Amino acid sequence: xxxxxxxxxxxxxxxxxxxxxxxxxxxxxxxxxxxxxxxxxxxxxxxxxxxxxxxxxxxxxxxxxxxxxxxxxxxxxxxxxxxxxxxxxxxxxxxxxxxxxxxxxxxxxxxxx
Amino acid sequence: xxxxxxxxxxxxxxxxxxxxxxxxxxxxxxxxxxxxxxxxxxxxxxxxxxxxxxxxxxxxxxxxxxxxxxxxxxxxxxxxxxxxxxxxxxxxxxxxxxxxxxxxxxxxxxxxxxxxxxxxxxxxxxxxxxxxxxxxxxxxxxxxxxxxxxxxxxxx
Numbered sequence: 001x002x003x004x005x006x007x008x009x010x011x012x013x014x015x016x017x018x019x020x021x022x023x024x025x026x027x028x029x030x031x032x033x034x035x036x037x038x039x040x041x042x043x044x045x046x047x048x049x050x051x052x053x054x055x056x057x058x059x060x061x062x063x064x065x066x067x068x069x070x071x072x073x074x075x076x077x078x079x080x081x082x083x084x085x086x087x088x089x090x091x092x093x094x095x096x097x098x099x100x101x102x103x104x105x106x107x108x109x110x111x112x113x
Numbered sequence: 114x115x116x117x118x119x120x121x122x123x124x125x126x127x128x129x130x131x132x133x134x135x136x137x138x139x140x141x142x143x144x145x146x147x148x149x150x151x152x153x154x155x156x157x158x159x160x161x162x163x164x165x166x167x168x169x170x171x172x173x174x175x176x177x178x179x180x181x182x183x184x185x186x187x188x189x190x191x192x193x194x195x196x197x198x199x200x201x202x203x204x205x206x207x208x209x210x211x212x213x214x215x216x217x218x219x220x221x222x223x224x225x226x227x228x229x230x231x232x233x234x235x236x237x238x239x240x241x242x243x244x245x246x247x248x249x250x251x252x253x254x255x256x257x258x259x260x261x262x263x264x265x266x267x268x269x
Binding site: 073084087092112 | 172174177179181182183184247250251252254255257258261262
């Protein structure tokens with residue numbers, strides 16, 4: 001009997017401690033009634049049409065305009081000069097053996113790749 | 114290089130080529146100096162005897178204007194055929210890339226010589242037509258290559 005009462009007391013005490021701990025942990029958190037669910041939804045996500053099997057990630061921002069690396073003008077001029085020499089060589093090659101293939105043969109010019 | 118090897122005088126006898134050459138005067142064009150400017154009046158045609166000449170057109174880069182190489186001419190080749198073709202204005206700029214010697218042939222005496230010697234004039238003008246035609250064909254091919262790239266860039 002004593003043993004039973006002791007176990008009962010300890011169980012009630014443990015239950016009380018768990019209750020206090022739970023109360024302390026959940027104090028101050030917003031409840032569902034306080035914050036409407038729609039306010040928590042990302043507006044960008046709302047704009048995305050719902051689809052199955054698509055990860056619910058926010059859409060990426062639009063890519064910025066392509067940044068053209070600034071090359072010193074002398075380097076750029078040298079590239080243009082090389083391009084023209086290669087194009088002339090290709091054109092002369094076409095004239096020596098005219099065919100659609102030789103007209104549109106590729107060159108190694110960096111300006112066209 | 115002997116005068117009869119010049120592309121403008123190919124097919125002439127050495128004597129006739131020498132007679133045409135005697136109409137001209139030799140000019141020294143130091144490295145970087147202009148032989149003629151775009152838009153200037155063309156009174157002469159030039160045969161390059163030694164060196165190398167760059168033919169350029171202007172391109173604008175921001176607030177800068179640069180001369181872009183269009184063609185190069187070396188010993189034996191002709192530059193400045195606008196001197197013989199109306200409206201006698203140069204459509205390119207020519208400048209020496211290295212120390213260069215040219216033979217400048219003035220239009221007036223040259224045409225007078227051709228009238229007096231039509232067989233020589235026929236050969237020279239046929240050679241001139243060949244030079245002009247070759248440049249036209251090269252330019253056509255280059256232009257079409259650019260157009261092809263433009264079409265490909267639009268369709269991709």
